[in-house]
Amino acid sequence: MLPAALVAWGAAAWLVTAGSPAALTVTVGGVAVAFAAVRFAPLRVLALTSVCLAAVAASCAWRLTTVEHSPLTRLADQHRLATMDVEVVRDARPFSHRGQDAAVVEVRVRRVVAAGQDLRVRDRATAFVDGTPDDLVVGRRLVVVGRLGPSDASEEAAVIDVVRRGPTDRAAWWWEASERVREGVRRAVSHLPEEPRALVPALVDGDDTRVSEEVEEDFRRSGLTHLMAVSGTNLTIVLAVVMLLARASGLRRRGLWVAGALSIVAFVLLARPDPSVVRAAAMGAVGVAALGFGARGGVRALCWAVVGLVFLDPWLSRTPGFVLSAVATGGILLLAPVLAARLERWMPRWCALAIAVPVAAQLACTPAIAALSGEVSLVAVFANLLAGPAVAPATVAGLVGGVLAVAWVPLGQACGLVAGLCAGWILTIGHRAADMEAASLEWHAPWQVLLAVVPVATWLVVRLSARPAVFVGVALGLVVGIWRPPETGWPPDGWVMVTCDVGQGDASVLPVAEGEAVVIDTGEEDAPVDRCLTALGIRRIRLLVLTHGDADHVDGWRGAVDGRRVDQVAVGTSGGPLIPGAPRHVAEVGETFSSGETAAEVLWPPPEAAPGSDRNAVSVVLRATVRGVRLLLTGDVGAEAQQRILRSGADVGADVLKVPHHGSADQDGRFLTAVGASVATIGVGADNDYGHPSAALLMRLRERGVRWWRTDLDGDVAVVVRDGRLSVVTR
Known part of the structure; x- marks a missing residue:
């Protein structure tokens, strides 16, 4: 069944972007191959694979045709x-x-x-x-x-x-009932501090609307993001509690299956039938199958679940949650029992399982994580080991508190307090793990390389797991390496742009030659930009561009020029400070600059654009090329100016985007699409009063597959090109 599941999955992921004619062609081809192969016993696997392929392709064709001709x-x-x-x-x-x-x-x-x-x-x-x-x-x-x-x-x-x-x-009454329970969960934790108050609903029913961006980012770096989304973990906890109660009530095999199925239905109603919830429900069903038939039955059920899900919703095949959940479930079913059996030789069974499950899931997910994010969390296993014991009590206490709060809020809040204490521990682990300097590793090679590396690493882990001294020694060595990683040089080799951490402001640096650079904006204070340029070894500024006259972009100019030679200053139509001894001119559309490794062109604003009351709208927009990498530096232009730039016919396509206006919500989606960047940097101050970067902007970047780094969380952000591949190094 495994070949059929993989083929159906891959076909769905391709066909939803290929259109209905391609899907119909694959359907006909799959049916033809199935008819030809079913007559020969040795080809039954091919026949089953073709049937699954034809079914999924037919589903894609029907759904795409319905939308295209609606x-x-x-x-x-x-x-x-x-x-x-x-x-x-x-x-x-x-x-x-x-x-x-x-x-x-x-x-x-x-x-x-x-x-x-x-x-x-x-x-x-x-x-x-x-x-x-x-x-x-x-x-x-x-x-x-x-x-x-x-x-x-x-x-x-x-x-x-x-x-x-x-x-x-x-x-309908079932939706209204589930909404009352969800509201009960929120009321049960309403008396808690902000972060636990937001995390408990996310753990219980996937309601992450109140989770801050800082928590999201830290959980991403520490490998705990799956806890905030409705996943197999949430459902497994609910199923475990139901199964324990069912066993205590005298139910046996068939009764347990019925109880598990009813629990899955109730969970879907509570957490909503989103794709991630449907996927979690399917993985929960796989867990029930494994309970009844063992690991082999669980793998077979997983394959059927994959085929069934992509048949019902072909677009699910392209979602990161589905990819990671299916791969993690497969890893747990296949690898965790083997690893746990070897660890049990020298530790208690509960401890062996606690280690084996996250290790198996992380090893299985590593290639997918590298493909999706370009990095691999090194602390994920340790973070999940430490946070894992608190997840079940937080989820169960939060759910019970939500049900009780429907009847009487104070009673629900008593359970909510327990859930909040557990959530606080999870938050502490997430923040501490993310703060480690080597929390995640940038993966520069093609992710396919990991398809060869991971099996070797898995074999080593399984072999070493039976040797206590070696296994513990390697684990401790990894902990020390993450806690105190070796110092890396700065700036990193191959850097093409650095977004400096200057607080709530902007300052970017493009290399020209050794000790020379183009500097775009300076932030508001002198010390941060001076520190950034000093660390980069910049002694000469070939061109200083002040995009517009706002203080958070220009007032730090003294820190930028102190002890450095400035050859030329370019300002926008809104002006900027006079810098003694440096010739100055107003940047014009079409103006170009080239020196050393850097070439740049001014795309905005046009000469007739008067600053008026909105200096952001007339920010200088530059498109630069450094070592073949295209960079778009956008000042503070908002959605209206972005639309005007597109209408002007300017080529805004770039590999790297300096996000406009510190990531405010005032962005045009078509502009972001036209840029087509794979990497974005956001200059933003910690705990700023503007809500930057906005959740709407981050969502738009995520939808377009753009990876972003923020100076408030990551410090100085260097974009690096090595062997033609972009990566990011932070400091």
Whole structure:
């Protein structure tokens, strides 16, 4: 069954981007091969694989055709204003847009009235709504008036910019009941400090809307991100409690399966039928199968679960959560029993399992993690070992507290206190692990190399696990290496840009030659930019660009020029400080500069652009090329200016983006798409009062596959090119 699952998975991941004609062609081919192979016994595996391939391809063809030929898609292409009856299919996610509350919510459009047509449809769409989204929960229906636009996602028919919406109707009783329990969880922890108050709902039902960006980033570096998403871990905990109660009640094999299945259904209702929840439910079903049939039965169930999931939702095949969950489950089923059996020779069984499960999952996921993020967490196993014991009590206490809070809030808060204490421990582990200098390792080679490296590493781990002295010695050596890594040189070899940590401001450096650089902006204070340039060994500034006259970009100029020669200063139409002894001119569109390793061109602003009251809009925008790497430095331009830049026909394509305006929400999605960067840097101050970088901006970067680094969390950020591959080194 394994070949069939892998082929079906790979086909779904390709076909959802290839279009309905390709999917239909694969369907016909799969059916033909299946008919030819089924007659010969040695080819039965090929026949089964072809059947699964044809089924998944047929699902893709049907779904893609439905979207491509939907009346809603046609109206979206025409940017029609429409009145729609919609049903919420995923809870709204709030964000801030130009200082105002807003939300993005996935809906199913059931009826649309536009251009004199009254149409019944059942198409998915993404809606952007102003105001607080508290009433936009799964299952509720409402009428909205909005401007339709085409969607970049092949599974959606449209994007809706809502200009007016009516009240929401109540959902079916099971959705309303689940919402009451979710609200009960939030009330049960409402008296806790901010971080535990946000984390407990994420652990219980995947509600991570209140989790701060700092916690998200630290959990990513420490390998604990899976705890904040609804995953097999959450469901396994719930299943374990249910199974214990069921066994205590006298239920046996079939009864346990029924209890497990009912628990999965209830969990999906509570955590919402998002793709990640459906995937977690499937992995939970795999766990139930393994309980009944052992590891081999579990692997078979995992393969069928993969085929079934990509048949029901082909787009699930491309989501990181699905990739990591399926691979981790496979690793646990295949490797954990072997590793645990060898560790049991010299330690208690509970301890052997506690070590074997995270080690197996991490080894299995390592190639996928490197492919998705370009780095591998070195502290993930240790962090999960330390945080793991607190996850189950936090989840169970939070869930019980949520149920009790429905009846009486003070009683629920008593359980919420227990959940909060456990969540506090998890947060401590996440923060401490992320703060370690060697918390994660940048992977510069192609991720496919790990497909050869990981099996060798797995063989070594299994062999060493039976030798206590060697196993413990290697583990302690790894801990010491992570805790006190060897010092690395700065700047790193092959650097093409450094975004300096200057607090809530901007300062970027491009190398020209040894000791020489182009500097773009200086931040607000003298000391931080001076420190950054000194560490880089910069003694001569060939060109100092001051993008616009705001203090957080120019007031640190004395720190930049102190003890350094400045050849030329370029300012935007909003001006900037006069720097003694340095010739100065106003940068003009089309102006170019080339020296040493760096060439740059001014893309914005046009000469007729007067600063007015918005100096951000006339920031100098540069496109530079260093060692073949294209970099776009954007000052503080907002969405309106970004749209004007696109309309001007300027080539904004780049490999690296210095994110505009410290990551504010005032960004244009089409601009980010046109840039097409794979790496982004964000100059932002810790605990700033502006909410930078905004959750909306980070979500847009994540949707486009852009990896970002922030100076408030990572310090100085150096973009490096080695063997033609981009990586990032922080300091």
